[in-house]
Amino acid sequence: MPVVDYKKYCQMIDNAKKNKFAFAGINVVSESSSNAVLQGFAEAKADGLIQVSTGGGEFASGQGVKSAALGAISIARHVHFIADQYDINVALHTDHCQANKVDSFLRPLLDESRKRVAAGEKPLFNSHMFDGSALPLKENMDIAVELLKECHELGIILEVEAGVVGGEEDGVDNEHAPAEKLYTTPEDMLYVYERLSEVKGARYMFAATFGNVHGVYKPGNVKLKPIILKQGQDALVAKYGEGASFDLVFHGGSGSTLAEIRETLDYGVIKMNVDTDTQYAFTRPIVEHMMKNYDGVLKVDGDVGNKKVYDPRSYLKKAETGMKERTIVAIKDLRSDGQTIG
Numbered sequence: 001m002p003v004v005d006y007k008k009y010c011q012m013i014d015n016a017k018k019n020k021f022a023f024a025g026i027n028v029v030s031e032s033s034s035n036a037v038l039q040g041f042a043e044a045k046a047d048g049l050i051q052v053s054t055g056g057g058e059f060a061s062g063q064g065v066k067s068a069a070l071g072a073i074s075i076a077r078h079v080h081f082i083a084d085q086y087d088i089n090v091a092l093h094t095d096h097c098q099a100n101k102v103d104s105f106l107r108p109l110l111d112e113s114r115k116r117v118a119a120g121e122k123p124l125f126n127s128h129m130f131d132g133s134a135l136p137l138k139e140n141m142d143i144a145v146e147l148l149k150e151c152h153e154l155g156i157i158l159e160v161e162a163g164v165v166g167g168e169e170d171g172v173d174n175e176h177a178p179a180e181k182l183y184t185t186p187e188d189m190l191y192v193y194e195r196l197s198e199v200k201g202a203r204y205m206f207a208a209t210f211g212n213v214h215g216v217y218k219p220g221n222v223k224l225k226p227i228i229l230k231q232g233q234d235a236l237v238a239k240y241g242e243g244a245s246f247d248l249v250f251h252g253g254s255g256s257t258l259a260e261i262r263e264t265l266d267y268g269v270i271k272m273n274v275d276t277d278t279q280y281a282f283t284r285p286i287v288e289h290m291m292k293n294y295d296g297v298l299k300v301d302g303d304v305g306n307k308k309v310y311d312p313r314s315y316l317k318k319a320e321t322g323m324k325e326r327t328i329v330a331i332k333d334l335r336s337d338g339q340t341i342g
């Protein structure tokens with residue numbers, strides 16, 4: 001099916017919220033990894049999100065260009081083109097964009113969507129994340145409110161973050177973030193709600209942090225407290241009534257236990273980002289291919305090697321299969337298998 005429009009995206013999110021499941025938001029860096037994720041969604045009959053980070057976009061544009069925005073546009077166009085061939089709904093999203101990258105990444109992407117919307121088409125991306133978590137909360141929300149206005153006009157959802165996701169991803173190192181920043185307080189959550197409510201009728205997603213980290217850590221090193229999310233939702237309902245609720249995003253899902261993941265679904269998480277686990281799943285089959293075909297991928301002692309095994313397609317197909325399979329695992333963990341709104 002075509003990449004969703006705003007209305008369908010809202011329906012997807014409402015469906016997840018109502019049925020207590022979440023979408024897999026899988027980061028991609030190429031046509032190859034996008035295809036792997038699309039195939040995973042289709043095989044699991046699950047709606048889902050394909051996401052591009054600034055680093056992923058930069059990579060996709062090529063090392064001679066190194067433009068995060070151009071690479072993200074290129075991947076998004078590919079997904080618009082190919083998603084049609086599959087019988088599930090997919091939304092396009094961009095991951096962490098820090099304040100200092102708004103002008104070089106988010107704005108060009110919004111401009112691209114603006115051109116498309118003016119021509120009667122859908123926006124290029126369905127949602128974007130603005131990550132102002134390194135800023136004081138007021139400053140973070142000042143920028144978020146402005147971006148939310150622009151997104152809303154274009155039929156795009158904005159994702160925001162308060163608190164800090166620990167660990168390291170895409171070259172941004174929060175390894176040494178102060179411990180209290182890893183858990184968003186109910187007060188901060190209320191503040192986010194109040195500020196973003198300034199943009200009437202606009203929809204947003206919220207990455208509140210509850211001890212989550214990017215990357216994979218050995219068991220015991222991560223102290224997830226999903227209850228933090230419930231406390232925030234409860235504070236919201238207590239102040240603004242039953243209708244008030246956040247659409248929450250779980251960052252740093254890789255390496256979490258199934259019980260922890262499932263608990264967050266009860267508290268309003270509608271998307272979990274997956275990157276590290278699918279990165280590994282893409283690479284693992286390549287390792288096996290190279291080890292098994294050592295004397296074919298190399299031209300040893302003047303020999304000619306074996307074209308069948310050094311043709312990049314031979315191992316990239318295996319990599320895609322690995323990533324597809326891991327995507328399906330994430331989908332099942334999040335209970336979104338079989339969840340497509342048609």
Ligand SMILES: [Zn+2]
Pocket residue numbers: 096165214251252273
């Ligand atoms: Zn993240």
